[in-house]
Amino acid sequence: MPTVTYKLFDGGERTHSVEDGSSVMLGAILNNVPGIMAECGGSCSCATCHVYVDDAFLDRLPAADPVEDELLDGVASERRPNSRLSCQITLTPALDGLVVHIPERQAE
Amino acid sequence: MSDGLVVVGGSYAGLQVAASAREFGYSEPIRLIAGEPVLPYQRPPLSKGYLTGKTTPAMLPLRGEAFYRDAAIDVELGRHALRIDPHSRTVELSDGRSVRFDKLVLATGARPRPLPVPGGDLAGVVALRSLADADQLRALAAEAKRVVVIGGGFIGLEVASALVSAERSVTVVEAAGRLMARAVPPVLSEFFADLHQARGVRLKLGCGVTALRSVQGRVTEVLCADGTSEPADLVVVGIGVVPNVELAQDLGLACDDGILVDGCARTTAPGVFAAGDCARQPHPHVASPTVRLESVQNAIEQGKAAASVLAGSPAANGAVPWFWSDQYDVKLQMAGLPQGSDRVAVRGAVEEGKFSVFHFRAGRLVGVDSVNRPAEHMLARKLLAAGVALTPEQAADTAFDLRGALAASAEASP
Numbered sequence: 001m002p003t004v005t006y007k008l009f010d011g012g013e014r015t016h017s018v019e020d021g022s023s024v025m026l027g028a029i030l031n032n033v034p035g036i037m038a039e040c041g042g043s044c045s046c047a048t049c050h051v052y053v054d055d056a057f058l059d060r061l062p063a064a065d066p067v068e069d070e071l072l073d074g075v076a077s078e079r080r081p082n083s084r085l086s087c088q089i090t091l092t093p094a095l096d097g098l099v100v101h102i103p104e105r106q107a108e
Numbered sequence: 109m110s111d112g113l114v115v116v117g118g119s120y121a122g123l124q125v126a127a128s129a130r131e132f133g134y135s136e137p138i139r140l141i142a143g144e145p146v147l148p149y150q151r152p153p154l155s156k157g158y159l160t161g162k163t164t165p166a167m168l169p170l171r172g173e174a175f176y177r178d179a180a181i182d183v184e185l186g187r188h189a190l191r192i193d194p195h196s197r198t199v200e201l202s203d204g205r206s207v208r209f210d211k212l213v214l215a216t217g218a219r220p221r222p223l224p225v226p227g228g229d230l231a232g233v234v235a236l237r238s239l240a241d242a243d244q245l246r247a248l249a250a251e252a253k254r255v256v257v258i259g260g261g262f263i264g265l266e267v268a269s270a271l272v273s274a275e276r277s278v279t280v281v282e283a284a285g286r287l288m289a290r291a292v293p294p295v296l297s298e299f300f301a302d303l304h305q306a307r308g309v310r311l312k313l314g315c316g317v318t319a320l321r322s323v324q325g326r327v328t329e330v331l332c333a334d335g336t337s338e339p340a341d342l343v344v345v346g347i348g349v350v351p352n353v354e355l356a357q358d359l360g361l362a363c364d365d366g367i368l369v370d371g372c373a374r375t376t377a378p379g380v381f382a383a384g385d386c387a388r389q390p391h392p393h394v395a396s397p398t399v400r401l402e403s404v405q406n407a408i409e410q411g412k413a414a415a416s417v418l419a420g421s422p423a424a425n426g427a428v429p430w431f432w433s434d435q436y437d438v439k440l441q442m443a444g445l446p447q448g449s450d451r452v453a454v455r456g457a458v459e460e461g462k463f464s465v466f467h468f469r470a471g472r473l474v475g476v477d478s479v480n481r482p483a484e485h486m487l488a489r490k491l492l493a494a495g496v497a498l499t500p501e502q503a504a505d506t507a508f509d510l511r512g513a514l515a516a517s518a519e520a521s522p
Contacts, residue, residue: 019166030172039408041150042167043157045432045441047486067439067482074486108490 002096006033007054009104020093024086024100025049035102042087044068048106049086050075054099058082061089077103110136113418114199114209116189116355118142119151120404121384122215123170124411125418130179132419138181139207141199144238145186147173152404154242155263156434159249159270168239194359194377211379213414214356214367218349218385218402223258227320232327233343236263245344252276252342256330258317260287262433264346265300268309269435271344279310279338281317281330291431291442292477293452293465299479300435303461307436312338351386351400364388366400371424373414381417383410392426393492394445395469401445403431428492430485441485444492446475453500456481464488466503473498490514 001017004027008014018027028036028049037048044067053061061084064072068088072079086100113129115122118140126138142148149168157163176183184201191200198206220235222228234245249255249271257264260282272278280287286297287304301311316333320343330338353363362368362376366388373381373389384407388400406429413425431442438461446467456463464484467475473496476488487510491498496517502508 022166026167030169030174032172032175032178039405040432041152041170041404043152043432043434045434045439045482047482067480070481070483071486073483108493 002091002093002098004091004095005097005099006035006051007099007101008033009035009102018091020091022091024051024089024091024098026087027091028086033102035106036086037106038087040087044071044085044088047071047074047085048076050077050103050106051084051086051089051100052080052103053082053084053089054101055082057095057098060094064088075103076105076107110210111197111208112137112139113211113213114207115140115213115215116192116199117213117215117217117384117386118144118148118183118185119215119217119384120148120170120407121217121387121411122213123148124408125213125215125381125383125414126181127171127175127179128412128415129418130181132415132421134415134419136210138179139209140181140183141187141189141201141207142183142185143188144240146239147171147176147183147185149239151237152432154239155236155266156270158242159246159267165239189355192355192359211418212381213373214375214380214382214386215384215407215411216352216355216382216386218351220345221348221350223317223320223345223347225317225319227322227327228345230320230322230327230343231325232341233320233345235345236267237349248342249276254338254340255279255342255344256281256338256340257344257346258330259346259348260284260289260311260313261346261348262288262291264344265304265435266433267344267346268304269307272307272309277310278308279312279340280304281312281315281332281338283314283316285314287311287313292440293449293467295452295454295458295465296440296477296479299458299461300438300440303436303438312336349385349402351388353386356382356386364398368398369410371413371426372417372422373410373425374417381414383407383414389425391429391445393428393474395447395474399445401429403429405430428489430489439480439482441478441482442475443478443485443488444473444475449474451500453504455484455503455506466498466500468500471499473503484510487511487514494518 016031040046153163321329356367367382416423449467464478478485
């Protein structure tokens with residue numbers, strides 16, 4: 001199983017194995033990683049599972065689709081070039097070791 | 109330590125009260141009477157991706173087991189509350205035990221409204237609310253060739269979009285003259301009617317159902333008020349829900365199509381709260397004096413409001429209501445509750461399937477329905493929350509800068 005490291009806003013970090021084919025969001029929810037809300041449960045509707053993808057992994061991810069791209073305009077913390085919705089990042093063996101940074105806020 | 113908090117109901121609202129109470133500093137014991145045999149799970153996918161197989165059971169939990177352990181929330185799976193005694197402050201569980209409480213939350217949800225016609229309870233007739241319902245529907249759909257969906261609301265249309273295929277016909281029978289008539293304006297009803305018909309779903313609008321026929325106890329035919337009939341080997345009923353208020357009534361709480369609560373989810377009894385689909389509340393973004401909202405977002409916000417009281421710093425639920433429905437690849441997102449709106453303005457191109465409908469009441473923006481415009485939906489929630497003054501002409505003008513209007517409003521009233 002690929003591992004994902006979640007860097008928390010308060011400086012802490014958590015590393016968890018997340019099932020292949022599962023999402024970065026679900027990995028956070030199932031392992032009780034704080035700071036990812038995912039109110040819509042991963043249907044790409046709410047923009048409350050925002051993460052900053054560590055630069056080292058950016059080019060291994062497929063680009064955001066138009067819906068995700070639009071929703072990223074509505075995130076509560078600053079949108080940056082490495083902003084993604086974690087429900088739309090599907091884990092693959094190529095993403096083993098992925099590092100994501102959790103923003104300060106997910107809602108206004 | 110007191111007897112702590114007992115939450116009756118283990119879906120979005122109940123879980124949120126428990127989670128937020130801990131987050132806000134409530135340190136007494138918390139017991140969640142979940143009712144169903146599985147940990148709290150997502151319901152919206154049950155009428156969408158779960159039926160197509162895109163969403164798997166592993167993707168459904170709202171929280172992992174680690175959460176309940178870390179937050180010291182004691183979950184009672186597979187047991188529900190039978191009776192509540194207000195004098196001894198105890199809840200009698202279905203396994204024969206009784207648990208005492210200091211504070212009580214009723215997050216009992218709602219149940220599908222039964223089809224009130226002869227044959228409404230035949231084999232092959234299903235409603236959709238729980239994971240068990242969804243599993244049953246999936247199993248039946250796998251064998252079905254002719255599906256009739258009774259009710260052209262969100263649930264019925266989502267099920268239709270998930271089940272229609274070359275091998276399986278779907279007919280939606282709706283008593284009102286248009287789809288989702290209670291929730292969206294005619295322009296959206298027409299857009300979605302076209303969408304469903306283009307994908308092969310047959311629509312019978314303005315058509316009431318009078319009875320279901322069967323052979324050997326299994327449904328075979330849906331009889332309509334206009335004298336026509338539809339053959340069916342599977343009937344899905346989606347005609348709304350009824351709030352579960354029986355426990356509240358036993359407790360003597362005031363109820364009126366829902367358990368009456370204030371903005372902080374407090375019922376008429378001290379130390380007793382209600383949240384989610386079962387509760388009727390006053391709401392700053394709703395025109396009527398009280399409203400019963402059926403949504404994930406409201407369950408979460410009302411749960412937080414109850415938790416804020418439990419933790420000693422009450423904060424009322426005042427968030428702009430929002431809802432969503434996914435049908436095929438079309439994302440419908442609704443912000444605000446535009447009951448009684450007297451004017452609508454369409455922004456964007458309906459024919460391209462990317463547009464929003466802005467609702468106004470007495471000149472004020474009261475709601476926005478967006479089709480495949482997620483950024484506009486997010487913006488609409490902020491416009492409504494801030495009470496930004498906007499005219500229908502501005503809303504309809506795609507050159508008008510909504511983001512700028514929001515920023516200007518924030519500057520004017522910091």
